[in-house]
Amino acid sequence: MKLTENHSDNFFKNRKKYTLVILFIFFILLFILSNSLSGYYYRILLLFGINVILTLSLNITNGYANIFxxxxxxxxxxxxxxxxLLTLPVEFKANTLSLPLWLEQAQVPFIFSIILAGIVAMIVGLTILLPAFRLKGHYFILASLGINIIMINIAENVRPITNGATGLRGAPPYTNIWWIFGIAIFLIYLIWTLLTARFGRAIKAIGKDQGLAEAMGVNSAKYKAYAFMISSFFTGVGGALWTHLILTISPSSFDLLVVFQIIMMLVIGGVSSISGSILGAAIITAILEILQPLQEGINLFGFEIPRMFGLTQVLLAVFLIIVMIYKPDGIMGEKEIKLLSTD
Structure with missing residues (x-):
């Protein structure tokens, strides 16, 4: 017994040492990349980091808790x-929007603005979807679509606050490599910690068989609400980081195409896998950026390829079909790299 306990203690001590070493190397790599990459490649790296945050947050509900x-x-x-609205220049808000004076004059530090963005997203998600938790299967999926429809319609029609379909421009360029990957690493650590705790065991049980979990005394409504709160918070944070990278936002910025791209990252990488979420985000981000020139038309080895709008989505769909045929559980399945394993 003592031998087993000592082996377990040594295992976790060694894992902690390896984790610290890898984090140190990772931050050194980030420093090198931030000082060496050009504008285009640096932007791709930042988009990859934001997609990691969005895919991981989606994995909490759609993966572990099986709330699609x-x-x-x-x-x-x-x-x-x-x-x-909390960080735009006061002059822009005064000349373009009709806001309450306190909001018009608001200039909140970036860290507080993204925390508030997460809280607002969490409140919106719970307000709209909490009543829908009684629904199951495709009924819940259809109800969840209501969030997108409701939020887009609100953004288009509350012109004094959102500037309607035109959207808002001129957001300060606060998003950088440190904010994105700092939050991504924190989210990975948070998910890993939760999965090794009682919360993770309950969520996994609900995801595998909700009826059996409830029979064993798990309050599925409570744990599903907690999972959705965490997921919604970090999804809002991801939206905030995206806004301060692109520097503009409109009601169509996060339409169903964006939604399905993030789902594709999760499915291709592997549902219920932290490693899979990161891998899926890397693959889809790279494919989207590599294929983008094909849509606009290019000259390839002397052959003129005309513009083909929608080609990226078609090729992504083909890639998804191929992966689902040969790897129906995703590339990683539910497996993790050894460092992230919760077993």
Whole structure:
């Protein structure tokens, strides 16, 4: 018995040492990349980091808790507009919008604006979807679509606050490599910690068999609400980071196309896998950026390829079909790299 306990203690001590070493190397790599990458490649790296945050947050509900939601586009929009209204220049808000004086004069530090963006997204998600938890299967999926529809319609029609379909521009360029990957690492650590605790065991049980979990005394409504709160918060944070990277936001910024791209990252990487979420975000982000020139038309080895709008989505769909045929559980399945394993 003592031998087993000592072996377990040594295992976790060694894992902690390896984790610290890897984090140190990772931050050194980030420092090198931030000082060496050009504008285009640096932007791709930042988009990858934001997609990691969004995919991981989606994995909490759609993966571990098995709550298949399509409403995270509306949550991103709520977070994006929140941080934009709190950080936009006072002159722009005064000349373009009709806001309450306190909001018009508001200039909140970035860290507080993204926290508030997460809180607003969490409130929006719970307000709209909490009543829908009674629904199951495709009924809940259809109800979750309501978040996107409701938030887009609100953003388009509340012109004094959102500037309607035109949207808001001129958000300060606060998003950088340290904010994005700092939050991503924190989210990875948070998920890993939760999965090794009672919360994680309860969520996994609900995801595998909700009826059996409830029979064993698990309050499924409570744990599903907690999972959705955490997921919504970080989805809002992801929307805020995206807004301060792109520097503009409109009601169409987070439409169903964006929603399905994030779902694709999760499915291709592997549902219920932290490693899979990161891998899926890397693959889809790279494919989207590599294929983008094909849509606009390029000259390839002397052959003129005309513009083909929508080609990226078609090729992504083909790639998804191929992966689902040969890897129906995603590339990682439910497996983790050894460092992230919770076993």
């Amino acid at each position: 939601s399509l409403g995270h586009g509306g949550l991103m929009l709520a977070g994006g507009y929140t941080t934009a």
